[in-house]
Amino acid sequence: MAKTLEQERAAFEADAQRLEERRRKLEEREREQAISAVEKTGLLKLEIKRLTAIVERVKSLGIDEVEKRLRA
Template structure:
């Protein structure tokens, strides 16, 4: 019985490791997609200084406030 429990624990651990890897891959895909959107919008053409200033303003106001203002 103890061997069966050990096998079950090992199987669960292996599944958890696979899930962690899948989550990591998904996060990388999401990051790549986000960067493509940013690049498509032309934001990658900004100087580093201008991009930092823009991101700082967005951070200060909050994303929701920026979206509200842009929608108006």
Template sequence: MAKTLEQERLAFEEDARRLDERRRRLEEKEREQAITTIEKSGLLKLEAKRLAALTDRIKALGIDAVEKRLAA
């Protein structure tokens, strides 16, 4: 436990900084995992124009609608 309020405040800020760093690393890992999944699916092998059209269509329909259509 910190001896003074200032020490306690500094300890709290350090904990918050470490937590932010952990959160940033987790987000990077999640992004890398998502990219790997897309690579494995073969989508990155599409020509750029075709991939752009596909992603535009997904944006227009929404993820939920696309998942529903693909499941049908």
């Protein structure tokens, strides 16, 4: 336990910085995993024009609607 309020505040800030760094690393790993999943589907092998069209369509419909239509 910190002896003074200043030491405790500094320890708290250091903990917060470590937590933020862990959060950033987790987000980066999640992003890498998502990109890997997209690569495995073959979407990244499409010509850019087709891929852009698909992504734009997903944006316009929304993820929920696209999932619904793909399940049908």
